[in-house]
Amino acid sequence: MDVHEGFVGVTAEQLSEAHDADLKIEAEEGVHFEKAWLDPESGKAFCLSTGPSKEAIMRVHERAGHPVTEVYEIASEV
Amino acid sequence: MDVHEGFVGVTAEQLSEAHDADLKIEAEEGVHFEKAWLDPESGKAFCLSTGPSKEAIMRVHERAGHPVTEVYEIASEV
Numbered sequence: 123m124d125v126h127e128g129f130v131g132v133t134a135e136q137l138s139e140a141h142d143a144d145l146k147i148e149a150e151e152g153v154h155f156e157k158a159w160l161d162p163e164s165g166k167a168f169c170l171s172t173g174p175s176k177e178a179i180m181r182v183h184e185r186a187g188h189p190v191t192e193v194y195e196i197a198s199e200v
Numbered sequence: 201m202d203v204h205e206g207f208v209g210v211t212a213e214q215l216s217e218a219h220d221a222d223l224k225i226e227a228e229e230g231v232h233f234e235k236a237w238l239d240p241e242s243g244k245a246f247c248l249s250t251g252p253s254k255e256a257i258m259r260v261h262e263r264a265g266h267p268v269t270e271v272y273e274i275a276s277e278v
Contacts, residue, residue, distance in 0.1 A: 123237055123246055125203075134276035141278040159201055159248070161272035168201055168246065168272075170237070194239035194246075198212035200219040 123170055124179060125192040130165035137167070143186035144169075151178040170196075201248055202257060203270040208243035215245070221264035222247075229256040248274075 129137075137160045144155045153173035160167045169190075173179045176193040183190045207215075215238045222233045231251035238245045247268075251257045254271040261268045 123239070123244075132276075134278075137276045138278050158278050159272075159274045160276045161201070162275050164272055166201075166272050194237075194242055194244050196237045197240050198210075198215045198238045200212075200216050200236050 126167040204245040
C-alpha cells in the first residue's frame with residue numbers, strides 16, 4: 123500500500139489517467155497496481171499493488187510522473 | 201479509508217480479531233468495514249469502509265478498542 127500526498131482537487135478522470143500511466147509500464151518492474159483510492163479534499167491517494175519490492179513500486183510511480191515516498195508492505199489482510 | 205498507527209508486531213490473527221470486533225458493532229452506526237491491510241513492521245493499518253460519516257466510522261473503531269484519528273473520504277477509485 124502506498125500513500126500519495128498533494129492530490130488536492132484531483133478528479134476521477136485524472137485519477138484514472140494516473141492509474142493508466144502506471145499500468146502501461148508496471149510490467150517492466152514486475153509490479154501490478156490493483157486499486158487506487160482518492161480523497162481530493164485532503165489530497166491523499168492510496169494505491170494497492172503487488173510487486174517484488176517497495177523500490178520497484180516506487181520506480182513505476184516515479185516514471186509515471188507521481189513519485190511516492192510512503193510504501194508499506196502488507197503482511198496480513200482481512 | 202482510515203489509517204491506524206502503532207500496530208507494530210501485530211499478527212494476522214490479531215488483525216482478524218480486531219476486524220471482527222468492528223464487524224460485531226458496526227451496524228449500530230450504519231458502517232461496514234470491508235477490508236483491512238496491515239504492515240506490522242511500520243505498525244500501519246489501513247481500513248476501507250462505508251458509512252454515513254467519518255465520525256460514525258471513528259465511533260465504531262473507538263468502541264472496538266482501536267481508535268483512529270486519520271479518516272479520508274474516498275471520492276474516486278479505480
